[in-house]
Amino acid sequence: MAAPATAGARSVGPLYWAGLWAIDLVSVGWFAIRALFRLRACSDIRILVYHDIADLTPKEDPLRVSVPVALFEQQMRFLSEEGYRFLSVEEAARLLSSADIPDRAVVVTFDDGYESVLRAAVPILNRYAVLVTLFVAVGRLGEARFPWSPAGSRFSRPLRWDELAELAGSCAMEIGSHTVTHRPLHTLSPAEQATEVEASRRVLEERLGRPVQVFAYPFGGWNTFPAHLRDLLRRHGYTAACTNVMGANVAGANTMALRRVRIGWNDSLWRFRLKLAGAYDWSDRARRVLASLRSGNHEKVESLENT
Ligand SMILES: [Zn+2]
Helix, strand or coil: CCCCCCCCCCCCCHHHHHHHHHHHHHHHHHHHHHHHHCCCCCCCEEEECCCCCCCCHHHHHHCCEEEEHHHHHHHHHHHHHHCCCEHHHHHHHHHHHHCCCCCCCCEEEEEECCCHHHHHHHHHHHHHHCCEEEEECCCCCCCCCCCCCCCCCCCEEEECCCHHHHHHHHCCCCEEECCCCCCCCHHHHHHHHHHHHHHHHHHHHHCCCCCCCCCCCCCCCCCCCHHHHHHHHHHHHCCEEEEEECCCCCCCCCCCCCCEEEECCCCCCHHHHHHHHHCCCHHHHHHHHHHHHHHHCCCCCCCCCCC
16 A cells, blocks of 8 residues: 555545646656756666556546556556666665666565456566566455455455465565555554564465565555664564655665655556656655645654664
């Protein structure tokens, strides 16, 4: 499930579209300025995050966590034809720590464990030889629907265990933990946090017979992955963890708070390419600052680089 910043938009009316186009306008302008003055940052690794691969209408998915099958195929074909190198999260974290970052490196991740990954995404992933990382909320496997999917909606259901095993063997895939219950980890008691982190990994390793070393914070927005949680993950043997904060990762990035690029149903290929180029990286920080100004809480924006 995506960050609260995304979850904040509950309806898709004129205001939504006006906001989206305003963000597009600023992003394109920012991208043009950077290109003009050659402000492109040093090599980086972008980690894309997908959820459900399903043909839902905007009205059916105001949280924008689904991507239509045809659009997903366009995006994977683009990455393949443009010569992007696909990395696992574990490999990306290792390269970021060693500062040995290849050109055009990208990581494709899926959160939660939707059945559509097996049914709709795998044929496309295999067609373009895409390596992916799947973050699974193990306690949700086999349930009729995810708690955030409205009853009767066309969102895909969670995978079953047998489907997850089939999926793990059907394409190049790294499996990571997304906790057991998918509750916001930072709000739980220390004992609950330890259980979510430890049990999810252990069950995945036992059931799938493969090591699990990477993690994605549920929701994953600003302030959902404080330092004590990053330490907890390290103590339990995780080597990397992904947030849902928008942006790229450069050499020396905090590997327990990796940034990602959220992809949703409104990311047609031109917007997808701009996101890959970093044109939208400013948007999360701006949202965060605006939210803190609105709430009157002038809290300093947390630096992901703080370990
Ligand atoms: Zn999630």
